[in-house]
Amino acid sequence: MSEHQPFASQPKSPYKIENFFNSIPEVESVNQLNDDRIGRMLDAIYEHTWHIWGELITNAAQTFQVDFHRLHADTKALTFAGEFPNQQEEAGVPRLEPGYNPKGVYAKQLKLFALVTGDGAIPAWFDTLNGSTSDNPTYTPEFAAFREHAQLAHFLPLNETIILGDQKMTSLKNQLTWLRLGIGYIGPLTMNKNHREKLTSLLASGRRWEKLPYVAQRDAEKPEEKATTYLGLGENVEIKDPENPEKTYTVHHLYIQSSTPKAQEAKKRQKEIEEIEKEIKRIQGLVNKYDYQTPETIIRRVQQKAFKKRRAQRFFRVEVVEHPDRENPLELVYTVDWEQVAHEAEFDGVYLLVAGGSATQLQDHEILAEWKGQYRVEHRFRMLNSIFLVSPIFLKTPKRIAALLFLIMVGALVAGLIERQVRRTVTAQKKPIRGLMPENRDNLRPTIKRIFKAFSGYGIVKLKNARGGGLDCFLRSDKRPSPDSGNAGASSPSRDVFTKTSEGEAIAQERGGRSGLVGGSLKRT
Structure with a gap:
């Protein structure tokens, strides 16, 4: 009789060959490997x-x-x-x-x-x-x-x-290849200046964002007001084939605005603007003092201390004004281009998808759902x-x-x-495997890592008789959490189970011991 754990549930790196295969009972001679x-x-x-x-x-x-x-x-x-x-x-x-x-x-x-x-x-x-x-x-x-x-x-x-x-897949060269092959495709495009101008013109012409009936998987159980909303605005675009000037392909550009990144980008931009203003005001109080005695030094300090690598610096106009008739001749002044801030805010949370080939037949919300996968x-x-x-x-x-x-x-x-x-x-059963996730957060989509962990306590006992027949007995060790337990840390007292058969029937008989095995199903070999 031999007992071992399934190798798949306890994968190991084949770093040292002898040690790696020595743990697999089916390998009779490690020296051969x-x-x-x-x-x-x-x-x-x-x-x-x-x-x-x-x-x-x-x-x-x-x-x-x-x-x-x-x-x-x-x-x-x-x-x-x-x-x-x-x-x-x-x-x-x-x-x-x-x-x-x-x-x-x-x-x-x-x-x-x-x-x-x-x-x-x-x-x-x-x-x-x-x-x-x-x-x-x-x-x-x-x-x-x-x-x-x-x-x-x-x-x-x-x-x-x-x-x-x-984005690597949707370069113009790749798109032309997909289109020539007759293959449908969906992917994101980098939003460049032309795309922004096109979106602006579409909105200016009277087109409006439309709410897409798509709910992200992470928002499936959230109230509607707390779930991310997705707005879409699509248009068809013609692509000419440079190898055949008479051939054109129609692809679909879909602008998406997502409410969650929109709020995040607006919050980050406002925070950066406030941080830059705070630092500039601090520097204003140091002008004409210490080494803040030249326009070059003052501007350099603004760049080093206030702007740093903050993207919001592009909204600021900073200037050192000289007043020769004053006791303190230098003055640091700044303005914020709020019109530019408002213009950029229009593109918060916006990204662009392209669909070509058979994918152009999909509805906008279907294109979004496919790409989200x-x-x-x-x-x-x-x-x-x-x-x-x-x-x-x-x-x-x-x-x-x-x-x-x-x-x-x-x-x-x-x-x-x-x-x-x-x-x-x-x-299908609407029953998650219990104990895989902490804090009872088990769901119907367990990962393979957690599935392997759930069954890592299961093993096989091979029973053979003198005539060569036998059974495979599947056992679970109670030293490990049971995947059926609602408490990931729950376990039963350890015990041995000896399993024997008579005319195909399995009889479990408990004995004292510490191996912690619990009899499971039997399979004839």
Whole structure:
């Protein structure tokens, strides 16, 4: 009889191979799993990566009925620790290259591109790129590779798919590529001067903001007066194809004004204006004293002490006036351009979305709701937020690094499917798993991290008889919080349970002890 915890609920870093596999009962001889052998395994995996991935995604889509009509795209820098000198140059094989990650840390990294489904944030496609690869030109060739994959193209509704991404995805060059491919897309545009002027002219022509019937997930249980409101104003825009001057495409620009950031931006601006005024008035009292004896020194102090890096400084006009006939000849005066303040306030909380291809057929509130789902790819990326400690082991070539990332993405795929299925089940039953969140804040959308934590106390006892038959007994340790308990810290007294069978029936018999196992369901093997 043997008992062990499920490996998935207690993941560990494969930093030291022997220690890593020694905890997995299915591995009979740890000595067989040395660095070189695992390295050769990664070499073999690399050659068949996309065939394996196609099989996995096809099976997942068909088995779990995953909807691929919405795909969210993004890139992420993956940081690696250790030295990797003399990397081989091979066409199509990504290379670790130094660069700055989003946190501003200069380190060796690879770029990961991923497409995840709107249905459950399931990874549908990924690719590893050189660490210094720029984001903007990445999206269209990767999607082209995705749609050309023989297995995936066979069953995915690519012509009906809408791609969603961030500002890198909606550059003019990328938009033209999506439009030529006939692919729908939604993403944000950077609000530039032309966009602001266009919005101003639309409002001046009599167009009005319209309240969109969209409620953010975080506001679902809030009273209406406390929930964020979204106003929309849309217009169609023509884009000419420079490669075919006679061809034009119609895209939809949707200006959104969100009440929460609007209030936050107004409050921040007012606070900065008050802080600048307070500091300028303090400096006014020092003029003609100490070293505040020249206009240059006074203006420099205003810039250093009052303006600093505050964005509200652009509303101020500061001047040092000289009065030769006075005992104190210098005077610091300032004005605030309140007309400019009011003009800028019109754009508080405003951002711009663009929808092209089949996405232009959506209503404004539908475009907003689709784009708000972009958090799904970021949610899945959070599983990869770590530095991979791989230098002391078997990653000696770029191929092996890419193969390891493939295995990591397979793990992300499995985790995403588990999370999706658990959420669908608890939502259908309207019964959250109790004890996952502190302060009884359990909901119907548990994360995979908390799901694994909830079941980390479960184990399996394998019962075998002399004839080779047996049972798998699933047990829960009362030393860990029960996911069924309303109190996350609640637990029952520890006890042993010995389980035996007779003609398929399970009989639980308690014995004294301290192992803290509670008998659960049985499954014939």
